[in-house]
């Protein structure tokens with residue numbers, strides 16, 4: 504079975520660069536699911552500090568970018584820079600404000616392109632038009648939090664959007680010529696192998712260029728942490744996760760590149776499972792990625 508690596512996907516988008524690395528940025532946006540715009544309390548698994556290394560930074564955007572570039576290029580000077588608007592919801596602001604934030608980063612001479620992390624309900628047509636305009640200057644990748652295709656689960660984890668919303672957002676980005684990446688979670692409470700396959704089918708059918716697959720992991724300071732400590736959440740074993748991930752990869756391949764298959768939480772914030780951060784261990788149990 505042919506699978507596509509994220510490296511291959513980046514080579515297609517940035518043919519002039521042998522290697523491209525992300526530099527994470529916090530542009531100071533909020534999230535509509537935290538600030539009351541669409542919901543309050545946030546997603547039940549979310550502690551933004553756990554998946555964005557820059558979530559708590561006080562530095563300006565350009566300072567963050569310069570520091571990130573310096574770090575990435577310590578060993579290889581020629582690496583292309585993909586500026587990654589990672590923290591919170593990076594399209595949750597008026598279009599004029601978004602333009603002011605994105606433009607200096609896109610114009611930076613060391614930046615090869617940008618990736619913008621957001622929710623499917625935060626991509627109205629004016630925002631997609633702006634991203635499409637920037638995409639003419641440098642490649643723009645839109646990273647969309649899909650999580651699952653199951654609307655009941657989306658409700659239970661307090662996402663405050665539906666799978667239909669994901670379909671519409673993906674279509675409008677694709678129609679505008681933008682590359683899209685899906686973030687999905689395997690092992691959400693109440694889900695089984697059929698749900699994982701349905702989520703993979705959604706990713707494939709929407710034409711996502713790449714996917715980040717995360718095992719459900721419990722992070723301190725979240726609603727899920729409280730539930731887990733009360734014994735109300737059962738996590739997948741490493742073997743169960745790898746079996747499910749293999750099926751997801753089989754469904755989305757070869758068109759969708761696999762960007763990530765492990766969790767992103769720092770060890771001091773992770774409650775469980777410990778294996779979820781061990782990328783090499785997970786890869787060793789996913790022979791499908793070696794074929």
Ligand code: SF4
Nearest residue numbers: 534536545546549591
């Ligand atoms: S996971 Fe994303 S959408 Fe959900 S509360 Fe956190 S920042 Fe907001």
